[in-house]
Amino acid sequence: MLFRRLVIAAAAVLAMGGLVPVAQAQTGDPSFNLVNRSNRVIYEAYASPSSDSNWGQDRLGQNIVPAGRNFVIRLPQGECIYDLRVVYDRQGGPPEERRNVNLCNLTEVVFDGRPQQGGQQRQAPQQGQTQGPRGNPSFNLVNQGQVVVMEVYASLATDQNWGPDRLGNDTVAPGATFPIRLPEGDCMYDMRFVYQNGQSQERRGVNLCDVTNVTVPLPQ
Incomplete structure (x- = not known):
């Protein structure tokens, strides 16, 4: 009799859990291929979860990414939303940053040497030019x-x-x-x-x- 009551109680808990959705952050593999489409060398690359307050370690280590080349950035599985930053000039030149990028939906991230904030921002076309599709x-x-x-x-x-x-x-x-x-x-x-x-x-x-x-x- 006691065993039956325990089974019924467990079933009720499972049923309640099925009725109350639990909000979870997206998880997956955020690793990506860093592509340098600028005409400069990338000396440093940083990738940290958007929830962090600092950039953390340089993901290139002792490596660099010459113009036209690419480099695989390995990141731990789990969080998907990252902020990215690459440094072209070790003497303090402007870096290029992307914010709130869902890396789990990408296989590569391209940097073209134009400083910008946020992955969706682009330079506005100049007068007389048209922006492509x-x-x-x-x-x-x-x-x-x-x-x-x-x-x-x-x-x-x-x-x-x-x-x-x-x-x-x-x-x-x-x-x-x-x-x-x-x-x-x-x-x-x-x-x-x-x-x-x-x-x-x-x-x-x-x-x-x-x-x-x-x-x-x-x-x-």
């Missing part, structure tokens, strides 16, 4: 050819270099599909595809926010 430029690469795709580059159409290979250590076999994740923001990209036979193809000025799949090989 903005959105989510991520896409699926679909290989409909007969040759393995070895490297994929996707960089903003305004950049002067291709940046990192978006496949990393992966390749895309004939008939396979590979998701290419790009940071939300500008939509206009240049792309370059390198095949196993040594040939390559390029496509310029593509609005990736308007497409879901990019099929290779590209039409001649």
